Amino acid sequence: MSPEPSADVAGLPARAAALALLTAALARRGGIDEGLSHPALKALAPRDRAFARALVMATLRRLGPIDSALQARLAKPPPDRIVQILRLGVAQAFVLKTPVHAAVGTAVDLAAADNGSRPLKGLVNAVLRGLTREPPRLDDPDQLAPPWLYARWRAAFGEAEARAVAGQIADEPATDLSLKDPAEADRLASELEGEVLPGGAVRTARGGDVSTWPGFAEGRWWVQDASAAVPARLLAVQPGETVLDLCAAPGGKTLQFAAAGARVTAVDRSAGRLKRVTENLARTALSAEVVTADATQWTDRRRFDAVLLDAPCSATGTFRRHPDVLWAAKPSDIATLAALQSRLLDAAARRVKPDGRLVYCVCSLESEEGQPQVEAFLARTPEFVLDPIAAGEGGAPDASLTRAGTLAILPHHRTGGTDGFFVARMRRRS
Known part of the structure; x- marks a missing residue:
């Protein structure tokens, strides 16, 4: 995959859009698809929009360990807006590797931007600063899935298989393509620096807008x-x-x-x-x-x-x-x-x-x-x-x-x- 957009070029509007998207994603089934059309996200420049989406996906892929790290530092659950801001702050600092001052500073600014959360901006600063001194582990398979789902997977597949399934949650996937003409698989794999999978699909780690990739406009393939x-x-x-x-x-x-x-x-x-x-x-x-x-x-x-x-x-x-x-x-x-x-x-x-x-x-x-x-x-x-x-x-x-x-x-x-x-x-x- 191509590198994620630099956090240095994504300011507070990008973080505010990420907050709206994360809130939508966790509110209901299909929320992330609906959230991608949120006005705050659509108003951003393409680079900032890509950063906001990358930040939310990084947060969701490690939500269990992030919440575990936050709960250890919170005496009682804060309001939902503060919880989401803290989640995004942890993902910025420890997943996207945003510089600490930027991750903490923009999280505090997000809290300060709303009358209801402004009194708790000090809490946001203290929790995130504390985590930078004792970085959390965010890749534990036992925490990557919701506990009730992980328990179901253990019962269905056994402990080892359940851990292997959960271990996939944190990984960003490649893109798989199905071809109109399967005989073109080798050619397309070469064009996209990918590989041909069993069955004839082509997998590529290429990033960016798929509509700009070779063969899209000609209708040679579709994402599947x-x-x-x-x-x-x-x-x-x-x-x-x-x-x-x-x-x-x-x-x-x-x-x-x-x-x-x-x-x-x-x-x-x-x-x-x-x-x-x-x-x-x-x-x-x-x-x-x-x-x-x-x-x-x-x-x-x-x-x-x-x-x-x-x-x-x-x-x-x-x-x-x-x-x-x-x-x-x-x-x-x-x-x-x-x-x-x-x-x-x-x-x-x-x-x-x-x-x-x-x-x-x-x-x-x-x-x-x-x-x-x-x-x-x-x-x-x-x-x-x-x-x-x-x-x-x-x-x-x-x-x-x-x-x-x-x-x-x-x-x-x-x-x-x-x-x-x-x-x-x-x-x-x-």
Whole structure:
């Protein structure tokens, strides 16, 4: 990755924007995406905007250890604004390596800029100065995830695997690209100083605006995590086959199917998110039918050769690029989402032709959203059978293959990291 913007060129407005973004990111699911359109952030020069975003991501990736260090120096919890300012100050000083005087000074200035927090600017100064004398450890895997989530991972994967998963939280990920023409993988990897991954994705550590990279304007590729590209490959669609992509946005899988020559229908309930699908189809000169509808209520009676359901989920597997999901998620979310996934699976099954294929996937690390979901579906839907996945199929890491023939991709299963995914492939009896 390219170096982060220098803190020396980013003043108080950049820190104020970072404060607004961090507050939004922790307030609700998807908060960081909404926060990126905050007026305070959009008003900044590109370099300052990049610094503000980098500061927030650094804070979120080490939020657990940061909070542990702060709690040891606070007799009682201060107001939320002060907590966020302190978090940003610690991330500046110890993650982005901002000079101490700048990290502390701008944190104090942020506190002084608001009438409610101004009386506590001395506390901000004292806490951050104290930490500079005894620097905290911010890379302990046992603290990088929220305790309730880490306990779930230990129960599901065992202590060693849970630590390996959590150890990925602090790392900034590379960028993975899926190609319109897989034969161009070596050429694109050379242009971007990257590498070709199993399955044909290209991974690059290149930084900056992706729209300026070679091949973007020509529509040769799109950004898609290597794990997210696996489910579509497992359907092995052929030119002319009909494919239904349910819960399709942001559209990477739709593009994969269209590039393979399939006749694709992409359905998603969010018109706003489907706009991105349409834009990427236009940029890549690929075509698909795009439908705004709730998959459980869609009245179209067509059946398809292949159906992919990338179901709404807790998204805990995406923490490498969206670390806010770990802190915005709640235990109750998982049961609610599992119930929705069950309904969506039933709706997806109705769309599959006899002898057709169905792939179910979630970008989640939580067990209720994975294997038990598929087992329950097969038990109540005897016309479907599991179609076991082979080791390495679709470019999946060998370590991700389960005894049942499904995939449980963990973030450390690929060198350099990857998103966590559960994937199962099924077939409707003829």
